[in-house]
Amino acid sequence: MSEPNDWLRPEIAALAPYQVADARGLIKLDAMENPHAFPEHLLDRWLESLRAVELNRYPAADAPELKAALRRVNGLGHDVGILLGNGSDEILQMLMLALAKPGACVLTPEPGFAMFRLISRATGLGYHPVPLGPDFQLDLNAMLAAIEVQQPALVLIAQPNNPTGNAFDTADLRAVVKAAPGLVVIDEAYYPFAEQHCLDWLGEYDNLLVMRTLSKLGLASLRLGWLMGPKRWLDALEPLRLPYNINGLTQASASFALSHYDDFMAQAAMIREQRARMADALAAMPGVEVFPSQANFLLVRFDGVDPADVHAALKEAGILVKNLSAAHPDLSGCLRLTVGTAAENASLISALRDILQG
Numbered sequence: 001m002s003e004p005n006d007w008l009r010p011e012i013a014a015l016a017p018y019q020v021a022d023a024r025g026l027i028k029l030d031a032m033e034n035p036h037a038f039p040e041h042l043l044d045r046w047l048e049s050l051r052a053v054e055l056n057r058y059p060a061a062d063a064p065e066l067k068a069a070l071r072r073v074n075g076l077g078h079d080v081g082i083l084l085g086n087g088s089d090e091i092l093q094m095l096m097l098a099l100a101k102p103g104a105c106v107l108t109p110e111p112g113f114a115m116f117r118l119i120s121r122a123t124g125l126g127y128h129p130v131p132l133g134p135d136f137q138l139d140l141n142a143m144l145a146a147i148e149v150q151q152p153a154l155v156l157i158a159q160p161n162n163p164t165g166n167a168f169d170t171a172d173l174r175a176v177v178k179a180a181p182g183l184v185v186i187d188e189a190y191y192p193f194a195e196q197h198c199l200d201w202l203g204e205y206d207n208l209l210v211m212r213t214l215s216k217l218g219l220a221s222l223r224l225g226w227l228m229g230p231k232r233w234l235d236a237l238e239p240l241r242l243p244y245n246i247n248g249l250t251q252a253s254a255s256f257a258l259s260h261y262d263d264f265m266a267q268a269a270m271i272r273e274q275r276a277r278m279a280d281a282l283a284a285m286p287g288v289e290v291f292p293s294q295a296n297f298l299l300v301r302f303d304g305v306d307p308a309d310v311h312a313a314l315k316e317a318g319i320l321v322k323n324l325s326a327a328h329p330d331l332s333g334c335l336r337l338t339v340g341t342a343a344e345n346a347s348l349i350s351a352l353r354d355i356l357q358g
C-alpha cells in the first residue's frame with residue numbers, strides 16, 4: 001500500500017483542510033457574505049448576457065473585457081498592472097508560490113486571516129506572525145523589528161483586518177511598506193465597507209500591491225479576486241496564473257455586475273448602516289463588548305459566559321455565526337457576527353437577548 005505520508009511534503013502532510021460549517025436551514029452570519037440577492041431589476045439582463053457565453057470554448061485567456069471593467073471601477077492608470085485570480089485566495093497562492101525560495105518567509109500581524117498561514121505553509125514559506133497591539137492596532141515597533149530580523153519576502157496585511165474588523169492606522173501601514181525589503185500586499189477584501197483605502201498609494205511605492213475581491217460585494221459565488229500594482233511585478237507573476245483560471249461564466253457575470261457597480265455599492269451602504277444599528281444593540285447588552293468595525297462583520301467579546309455556549313444556543317435558534325474563541329489567545333471569549341439583512345440582524349439580536357438573560 002502506498003502511504004501518502006511517505007510521499008507528501010511534510011508541510012502538506014501536516015495541514016488540515018479549511019473547515020466550512022454546514023449552514024443548511026440556518027440564517028448564515030458566519031462567512032461575511034453579502035445577505036442581499038442579485039439586484040432584482042438586473043436579473044434578466046444578467047441572464048441574457050450569459051447567453052453569449054460559448055460553453056464549448058475556452059474562455060478569453062486574458063479576460064480583456066473584465067480587466068477593462070476593473071480598471072474603470074478602480075480608476076486605474078495604465079502604469080498599473082492587474083493579476084486575476086479565482087478568488088483572492090488563488091492570488092495569495094500564486095504570490096507565495098512565486099516567492100517560496102528556500103528560507104523565504106511571510107510576515108503578517110495576528111490575529112489575522114487564516115488563509116495567510118494555510119497558504120504559506122502549503123507553499124513551503126516560513127510564517128512569522130507579529131502580535132497586534134492594543135485596540136487590535138499594529139504594534140509598529142514590533143512589526144519594524146520583525147521586518148528587520150526576518151527580511152520577509154512578503155508582508156501581508158488585511159485592511160480592514162479580519163477577524164478583528166478594525167482598520168489599521170494608515171501612517172503605520174506606510175511605515176511598514178517603507179521598511180519592508182520585499183513585497184507588501186494590502187488585502188482590501190472589505191474595501192466596500194471601509195472609510196479609506198490604499199489604492200492611490202500605488203504610484204508611490206515600488207513594492208506595494210493592493211488586492212481586492214468581489215466576494216464581500218455580493219458575488220462570492222463567482223470567485224473573482226484581483227491584484228493591482230506596478231506592472232513589472234504583475235508581469236513577473238503572470239506566468240503563475242494557470243491558463244483560463246477565470247471561467248467564462250464568471251468573466252461574463254463579473255463584467256456585467258461591474259457595469260452596474262453602483263447597485264452593488266448601494267447594497268454595501270445598506271450593510272454599513274445595519275452594522276451601526278447592530279453595534280448599538282449589541283453594545284447595550286450587559287457583558288458584551290463590541291469592537292469597532294470597518295468591515296461587514298462585528299467582533300464581540302462575551303464576559304461571564306462561554307462563547308461556545310452562546311454559539312451553540314444561537315445555532316439552536318437557527319443562526320450560524322463564527323466562534324473564534326479558540327482561534328487565537330487575543331480572541332478568547334469572541335464570536336464574529338456577519339452583518340445580515342435588517343430582519344436577520346433583528347433575529348440575531350433577539351436570540352442573543354434571550355440567551356444572555358436565560
Ligand SMILES: *Cc1c(COP(=O)(O)O)cnc(C)c1O
Binds near residue numbers: 088113189216
Ligand atoms: C473574505 C476574505 C477574502 C476573500 O477571499 P476570496 O478568495 O476572494 O473569496 C480575502 N481576504 C480576506 C482578509 C478576507 O477576509
